[in-house]
Amino acid sequence: MPRHLVNMDALIPREDFEVHTPEPVTEPSILSTTMKITDLGPESLIYNVLRKPDFQRETANWTPEKVAELVRSFLEGDLIPSVILWRSPRSGNIFVIDGAHRLSALVAWVHDDYGDKHTSMRFFDNTIPVEQKRAADGARKIINDSVGSYAELSSVLRNPGTSDKSKLRLARNLSAFALHLQWVVGGAEKAESSFFRINQQATPIDQTELDMIKARRKPNALAARAFIRAGTGHKYWSDFEVDTQEEIERIAKEVYELMFRPALETSIRTTDLPAAGRGYSSDSLRMVFELVNFVNNLTPDMWQRPAKAPGQRAKEGVASPLLADDGDGSRTIEFMRAVRKAASRIAGNEPGSLGLHPAVYFYSATGRFQPAAFLATVALVVELEKKKRIAAFTDVRAAFEEFLVTRKYFLNQIVRNYGSMQRAVGPIHVMHRTVFDCLTRQLAGDEIVVDLKRQPSLRASLKEITDDDRQHGRNFSTETKNMIVLRGVLEGATRCGICGARVPLGSASIDHRLRKADGGTGMPENGQIAHPYCNTGYKESRHAQQRGSQAALFAMEDNG
Numbered sequence: 001m002p003r004h005l006v007n008m009d010a011l012i013p014r015e016d017f018e019v020h021t022p023e024p025v026t027e028p029s030i031l032s033t034t035m036k037i038t039d040l041g042p043e044s045l046i047y048n049v050l051r052k053p054d055f056q057r058e059t060a061n062w063t064p065e066k067v068a069e070l071v072r073s074f075l076e077g078d079l080i081p082s083v084i085l086w087r088s089p090r091s092g093n094i095f096v097i098d099g100a101h102r103l104s105a106l107v108a109w110v111h112d113d114y115g116d117k118h119t120s121m122r123f124f125d126n127t128i129p130v131e132q133k134r135a136a137d138g139a140r141k142i143i144n145d146s147v148g149s150y151a152e153l154s155s156v157l158r159n160p161g162t163s164d165k166s167k168l169r170l171a172r173n174l175s176a177f178a179l180h181l182q183w184v185v186g187g188a189e190k191a192e193s194s195f196f197r198i199n200q201q202a203t204p205i206d207q208t209e210l211d212m213i214k215a216r217r218k219p220n221a222l223a224a225r226a227f228i229r230a231g232t233g234h235k236y237w238s239d240f241e242v243d244t245q246e247e248i249e250r251i252a253k254e255v256y257e258l259m260f261r262p263a264l265e266t267s268i269r270t271t272d273l274p275a276a277g278r279g280y281s282s283d284s285l286r287m288v289f290e291l292v293n294f295v296n297n298l299t300p301d302m303w304q305r306p307a308k309a310p311g312q313r314a315k316e317g318v319a320s321p322l323l324a325d326d327g328d329g330s331r332t333i334e335f336m337r338a339v340r341k342a343a344s345r346i347a348g349n350e351p352g353s354l355g356l357h358p359a360v361y362f363y364s365a366t367g368r369f370q371p372a373a374f375l376a377t378v379a380l381v382v383e384l385e386k387k388k389r390i391a392a393f394t395d396v397r398a399a400f401e402e403f404l405v406t407r408k409y410f411l412n413q414i415v416r417n418y419g420s421m422q423r424a425v426g427p428i429h430v431m432h433r434t435v436f437d438c439l440t441r442q443l444a445g446d447e448i449v450v451d452l453k454r455q456p457s458l459r460a461s462l463k464e465i466t467d468d469d470r471q472h473g474r475n476f477s478t479e480t481k482n483m484i485v486l487r488g489v490l491e492g493a494t495r496c497g498i499c500g501a502r503v504p505l506g507s508a509s510i511d512h513r514l515r516k517a518d519g520g521t522g523m524p525e526n527g528q529i530a531h532p533y534c535n536t537g538y539k540e541s542r543h544a545q546q547r548g549s550q551a552a553l554f555a556m557e558d559n560g
Contacts, residue, residue: 004135006067007060007115008104010123014234015051015093017188031087034178037074037150040103040110047107051093052100053195054236055213057206059104060115064138067114070105072147075170077177084198086184086191097184097191098198106179110150114139124232129279208286215303218323219331220296222248223339224289226332228279230256240329248329251336258343260284272505273358273489275347277369283421287371290422291378295338298323345381348507348532354381354390355507355531359489360401364415365408367486371421373411376428383433394538396439398500403435403448405490409465410452417461427457434458497528498539511535 039046052059062070073080083099096103108114114136116128143149148156148167156163156171163171184194215221216236225236231249238245260279262272278284292298303323326332346356356362361377364370384390393400404411410431418424434455438448452458493502497511511530514520530539 004064004131004138005060006062006064006108006135006139007058007120007132008062008067008101008108009059009233010115010120011104011107011111011113012050012052012059012096012100014054014056015091015095016054017088017095017192031181031183033181035083035181036178037106037110037174040107042111046094049093050103051095053095053097053192054234055192055195055216056096056100057209057213058233059100062101062105064114064135064142067105067108067139068142068146070102071109071143074106074177074179075147075153075173077173080179082180082182084182084184084194086188086194088188095191097195103179108139109143112140112149112151123234124229127230127232131278206286208289211304212285212289215323217325218303219326219335220289220292220298220303220323222326222329222332223292223335224285226252226336227255227259227288227292227339228285230260230279237329237332240332244329244333247333248336251333251340255336255340255343258340258347273363274369275343275356275358275362276374277362277371283371286421287375290371290375290425291342292335292339294375294379295342295382296335342378342382345385346377347504349509351532351536353507353532354394355503355533356381357401357490357493357502357504359486359493360404360502363486364412365486366412370411370415370424372415372418372424373428375422375425376432379425379429380432380436390533391538391541392440393436394499394534396436398495399439399444400435401501403439403445407449407464410462413463414458414461427461430455430457494529496530496534498530498534501531503529503531507532509535511539515539 035046038044041047070080080102081099083103084097086095086097087093088095111117111119113119115132116136120136121128140149144152147153147170153167153171153174156167157175160168160171184191212221212224222236226248229252231252235245235249237248240248256279259276260274262274276284276287293300293303302321324331344350344353346354346361347358349355356377362369362374364373381390384393411428414427414431415424418427431452434452435448438444438451443451449462449464452462490502494505494508495501496503497513508529509532511528511534512520512522513526513528520526
């Protein structure tokens with residue numbers, strides 16, 4: 001079962017630290033050492049100057065149970081670690097250096113906004129994913145059932161004679177208890193270094209998140225941030241011109257629709273699966289960042305390389321140019337357009353779309369979305385396009401997909417051996433390329449398997465599975481149910497009338513069996529479902545090829 005995480009990112013706004021501005025230091029003796037719950041209300045002066053640094057990770061890593069436990073612990077007077085803050089003397093705003101999730105959980109309770117109410121709706125441009133709503137509902141229900149809402153406990157204090165004793169006790173605690181505060185003393189650079197030091201200790205930041213924080217002004221990180229929330233949420237690109245901001249958000253929405261719609265349910269119950277799995281998940285940000293980097297030919301040394309110290313000589317052999325920060329948004333848009341082009345090739349219904357069926361390429365035999373399979377498929381399509389072999393792939397596409405479907409367990413085996421992310425991308429890409437090459441040489445079935453096992457990266461991973469190898473209990477597990485539904489989805493999928501491969505409904509186009517140029521009509525009998533690319537580029541290229549062959553044949557007859 002996936003964990004739906006509570007998205008509290010809207011509740012404390014982000015703001016730039018303004019690192020480069022000289023600032024006087026606020027004396028610690030004049031700063032408060034506690035924060036009461038009333039300081040977190042929407043009208044509170046303190047709440048309205050609370051900020052997160054612009055490099056702070058998303059406040060979206062707690063389950064509903066953990067949010068509820070924090071609120072309950074506060075009301076019971078349990079020890080809660082101090083929240084660490086820094087005050088900018090220049091702006092007067094107070095930045096959360098450590099404790100953003102703790103503070104946001106209490107703000108969510110006070111505002112009754114667990115990622116789905118007024119502040120969050122405005123922050124996410126009224127676009128709240130289904131998973132985010134479920135997490136919010138879950139947190140609200142647990143808290144309301146266990147301790148009560150903030151509004152309820154506030155009312156209890158005003159009407160103590162008619163209230164439950166346990167609620168009255170919690171309400172009185174609410175009026176007395178406070179969070180302990182600690183303050184970072186120094187300028188903005190000291191506050192930023194404190195943030196990284198603190199957040200790499202007890203609960204380290206995920207490596208991808210840390211990479212993106214450090215590269216937060218570079219076009220690859222900006223593009224990934226835009227894609228993962230469909231251009232909503234905190235606008236990391238807000239310093240750019242308005243037209244540039246609007247273009248970033250427009251492309252982000254288009255790509256999000258291509259990759260993450262419709263929302264993926266826990267159990268597969270539909271033939272309409274999202275190409276890139278669950279948009280609201282722990283793996284999605286990493287996958288999207290990898291996608292941006294791959295499509296734009298970026299290697300880690302291009303954006304992770306530390307600045308050269310004065311007098312330090314560059315290492316020999318380092319030829320990759322360092323990716324610069326994006327000052328005006330132009331590189332971010334360039335990177336985003338490259339991703340949109342790749343996404344449009346594999347999904348959607350634009351004329352050049354291959355309309356790859358997600359159940360064939362991106363989901364394992366147990367119905368689990370595999371990020372590595374998605375990235376490997378993008379790599380295959382990009383390679384085919386560079387080598388001008390898209391039409392050749394379409395010639396054998398139906399057989400290619402049948403091999404992937406009948407041996408779906410190969411994908412599970414590779415992922416089990418290499419892991420579900422970047423390390424598995426190469427081996428899966430090798431499998432795709434090998435199967436394609438074998439089919440162009442008119443090999444099939446067991447002959448292809450033999451070729452696959454000759455590949456060094458696949459030799460230890462692939463094993464044919466028979467019914468004797470499969471063991472199941474008396475009841476259907478969730479994975480088994482997904483396998484059954486996925487098998488039905490694949491068996492019943494609509495086929496392209498041109499290439500014979502499966503067509504996802506979101507990529508279906510209607511083709512004239514007999515072309516209009518050849519006298520074909522709009523009668524239903526002359527229509528068929530086809531992939532967009534098959535209906536345009538492939539059909540026309542093969543028609544031109546046939547005409548060329550016929551012309552050559554007539555020329556030979558004339559010469560004869």
